[in-house]
Amino acid sequence: MITVNDVYEYIDSFAPFSSALSFDNVGTLVGDRNSNVKKIVCALDITKDAVVFAEKVGAELIVSHHPVIFDPLKSVCSDNVVYSLCRKGINAICAHTNLDAAPGGVNDVLCSLLDLKNVEAFEPENIARIGDTQDGSLAQLLNTTLIKLGLTNVNYVDCGKTPKKIAVIGGSGGGYIDEVISAGADTLITGEMKHNQFIEAKAKGLNVIVAGHFETEYPVIPVLADKLTKQFESVEVHIFREPAYNVFSR
Structure with a gap:
């Protein structure tokens, strides 16, 4: 048993x-x-x-x-x-x-959904990920994010840079702007940021896409359920999905 x-x-x-x-x-x-x-x-x-x-x-x-x-x-x-x-x-x-930091965890799953390539972990604490996007503009990357996460709106900061190196921090990533820039990213995709962090990102020239705390972390749950199902064949695994909160445009 x-x-x-x-x-x-x-x-x-x-x-x-x-x-x-x-x-x-x-x-x-x-x-x-x-x-x-x-x-x-x-x-x-x-x-x-x-x-x-x-x-x-x-x-x-x-x-x-x-x-x-x-x-x-x-x-x-x-x-x-x-x-x-x-x-x-x-x-x-x-x-x-x-689970945020784990290989195949929250941020790796998010990177996979967003079709990022050459993904690597970086500080803080190797939780965050950085990878290359194939989208040729911020508008395209925004559209990819909307489609892949099933959203209609996201918050974002457009600094006029073409996105190439994308940092990904599911959930709350607004406190890591300096670390993201130091890692070489031109764009951050995260779940939530404070008002002053939007201003800081704009001032420091960092594109930002803020897609919702729930929306950036929930994708790992079906993956986790699948792992448990395969590991424990005698156990019945169910997924509970709380109704997501609205994400408003900024």
Whole structure:
């Protein structure tokens, strides 16, 4: 019988939990590592809806990207999703920045979707990726991003440069503008940025495409589910997709 710990150890084999950034909280965050697992739900976030879905399909384990416990908990009451997990006996494994950095993880999947070539990892902490685009203009790269991620609008900064070297940081990448430029990128594709970071990117001559936190990270979830399905043939793996939030033009 497959256990929670078996799933943990398998994920650890390709996305070591020890490689997570120091601020992060990853691993088996809720439950019993010795619990048997017949059904798994893969999700970007462990929300109340995700827990309801897991209970509906009879899953004993949710594997998510974002940690279900991140900030310290001062209480665990009925309105808290951790309470729901415990009450329903559903375990939780969370692979966050370790999955961002992993070969075949969040950023590699995003690079593959965007058809980038000669992709390499670079600092910070080898989470980010840089690769070559075949799109000959920012307009073409914007169109590729819209099509590949199933979007109608994105935020962007156009500095008048033809995109050649593309840095990719799924999720929150706005804090790494200097590192992206130092790596030789002329364009950054990421999930979200603060207002002042848009201004900073423009001032420093960096093209930016901001396509949504959910939208840039969710593509890894079906890939993760497929890996778990192939590794644990006796386990039924489901995917939960939370409705995406709107991405507005800038």
